[in-house]
Amino acid sequence: MNRRKLVKNLALAAPAAWLPSVVAGLNWSPLAPTRGVAAGTFQPTWTSLAQYQTPAWYRDAKFGLWAHWGPQCQPERGDWYARGMYQEGSDQYKYHVEKYGHPSKFGFKDVINEWKAEEWNPDELLALYKKAGAKYFVCLANHHDNFDLYTSTHQPWNSTRLGPKKDLVGGWAKAAKKQGLRFGVSVHAAHTWSWLETSQRADKNGPLAGVPYDGKITTAEGQGKWWQGYDPQALYAQNHPLSQNSQDNGMIHRQWDWGNGVTPPSKEYCEKFYNRTIELLDKYEPDLVYFDDTALPLWPVNDAGLRIAAHMYNTSTQRHGGRNEAVITGKILTSEQRKCMVWDIERGQSNEIEPLPWQTCTCLGQWHYDRRIYDHHGYKSAQTVIHTLIDVVSKNGNLLLSVPIRGNGSIDDQERAIVEGIAAWMQVNSESIYGTRPWKIFGEGPAQENAAALSAQGFNEGKGKPFGAEDIRYVVKGKTLYATALGWPANGRLLLKALAVGGSHYAGDVKRVELLGSAGNISFEHTQEGLALVLPSPKPNAIAYAFKITPA
Incomplete structure (x- = not known):
């Protein structure tokens, strides 16, 4: 059946409330054409990407702030909630069952529906972050939960249609421009394939033992529900066999670079990720992209990350009159890969002067907001942040600091006091940081x-x-x-x-x-x-x- 006829048949068969999302959903079909890599000097190979030179703006900036904020912040129960809520007996599982219900009945898709971001004020927050001395700002574009926080024509599960029903990346980008800050996005969704395998599980104990969680539910099961017309597999991506030792919660870390028995991601999955990311880059034109991946996304099982990098470098060069202003960060890089992008060290520092610019990323608390850290006064102090910044800068690095944001879009009073403390020091001492x-x-x-x-x-x-x-x-x-x-x-x-x-x-x-x-x-x-x-x-x-x- 051709696409035009399919739309017509759906229109005849579907109730009015269901029709718009299904018809629009055809734009997210796996049949959607793959976008090509922009023409230019950079080709999607490591050899070609090694031409890269870190731009002066980034080397001079030294300090960036990050809003690592998405629907997993809504429960305010810490990092990797969308995975942990499906781990029977874990803290997040117990919290989820008590707050929302059993994950066979109330899954992560339903957490998204709870998230409204009703107190989000990007202009106010970015004015504060500029005062604190940040020279660039990074927002979450998606996490391992696979939910896009921008207008996406390749992912129906996005924040303009569900949850807050707002273009969050667009709002952050506009506010960053108003403050004169360089703008970046962080992209984590390449790992949903294996990361959300916990949603395929079922309890082993208790009254619902053996009842599957919602990780493999279908569009048909949404009839009459709030998510009617949306395919949960476009979010969960779990129509595949479990990876080896998937029941071991720690196995994900040993399979991060797509080895050690991980089920290989499908071509459809990889191309969807590629198209989503290219659209993000073309639509919002970020100066920086943070990838939460070993080297580049989906490497070495697919070249999507290489194509994305070449596209970003080439389009940046076109926009800036022949000068590449783009920064891409990646983790666990070989010495050759460090020539192609900026090495990011998560929650840590190098112990020597690195020959090439690099970055430390860290957070005041947990990556996703955790109310318990506030209750127990457990945040990093302004002194700890400044000491880290000084140490990192002395070794040729930058510091990207995440300030955890509550589900409602605000930061709490303790975090605000810490940011003000950073601001007070930077306003006097920043000449010893910037441009050094x-x-x-x-x-x-x-x-x-x-x-x-x-x-x-x-x-x-x-x-x-x-x-x-x-x-x-x-x-x-x-x-x-x-x-x-x-x-x-x-x-x-x-x-x-x-x-x-x-x-x-x-x-x-x-x-x-x-x-x-x-x-x-x-x-x-x-x-x-x-x-x-x-x-x-x-x-x-x-x-x-x-x-x-x-x-x-």
């Missing part, structure tokens, strides 16, 4: 001597020795050296050992030393032991202390 480059060494002090090694894509955050007054981080801007102390010495004196006369790092004389946020110059003595500073009283803040060192 690594010095000969990134720093000195006991914290680095006890630094924790990276694990997988990162996750060494908070595992080392806490920063203190002897921990110094260095950066340069032109001929000016900035030395930032991550604590205030009790005796009011600070020794910068790396600046020792006759040492291998600093050959010249020092003309002047200033403490940002404090009036006047700092008294100093330059000796073979180092640059000894006599600090003023009182100290200008309670977070970190940036000294501006001007050579003679």
Whole structure:
């Protein structure tokens, strides 16, 4: 049956309330043509992508804020809710059963229907984030839950039709432009295929033992329900056999790079992801795309990620008069892949100056909002954030920080106070951050001597020795050296050992030393032991202390 005849037959058979979504849904058919890669210098191969050069705007920006916000924030029960709610006996499963009902009757699709984002004010939030010193802003475009947060002609399950019924990416993009911030999106949906396999399960115990969850339900089962006319498989993508050891909740981490027995994703699934992402890039023209993938999405089982990268680089080059301004981030990159994009380290830092720009991504709490963190005052402090930023920047990196957003679209009062604390420090000390480059060494002090090694894509955050007054981080801007102390010495004196006369790092004389946020110059003595500073009283803040060192 051809598509025109199918539309006609549906119109005759369907009730009026059902018709619009079904007819419109034909635009999301797997028969929809694949969009081509934009013409240009970059081809969808690792060899071609290795031409990439990180744009100056990103290297200078150093600090971005992120709204990792979607329907999984609605329950306010933490990260990966759409997966955890189907894990019998888990905290999120128990919470879900108590709050919403059994996942055979009230699944994640129904959580989406609960989500209205009624207090979302992107203009107000981005004005606050600009005040806090962010130079770029990133919003969630979709997560592993497969729900698009923008106007999508390839995914019927999107925020303009369901849930908030708003173009969230469009709203964020408009607000970012108003504040003069570079705009980015994060894309996570490549992993829905295996990540949501938990929705194919059933309880093993209790009164509903053996009753399947809703992961494999069909369009026909929606007759008379709120989701009538929508195909749940367009969301859950579970019409496939389970991956090996799928009942092991930790197996997903070992299969993240599409190996170790994962059921191979279908061509239809891969092309749908490709088309959705290309449409996102073309419609909203982000400067940055964060991929939550090993290397690129669906690599190495499909070349969709390579095609997306080439398309983004080529279209950016076209828009910017022959200059590629685009940034793509990926995780667990080989040395060759790091030439093609920006390496992202999740919740962790490198322990050395990286030869190429990189990024740390982390969060004040959990990635998806968790009310318990608020109740127990468990957020990172402004000091922890600033210390991380200073350390990362000294090693040639950027910091992307997520501020968890409640389901309703607001941030809570504790988070707001933290962001204001970051703003207060940045408004005085940002010249030691923006536009800087690594010095000969990134720093000195006991914290680095006890630094924790990276694990997988990162996750060494908070595992080392806490920063203190002897921990110094260095950066340069032109001929000016900035030395930032991550604590205030009790005796009011600070020794910068790396600046020792006759040492291998600093050959010249020092003309002047200033403490940002404090009036006047700092008294100093330059000796073979180092640059000894006599600090003023009182100290200008309670977070970190940036000294501006001007050579003679």
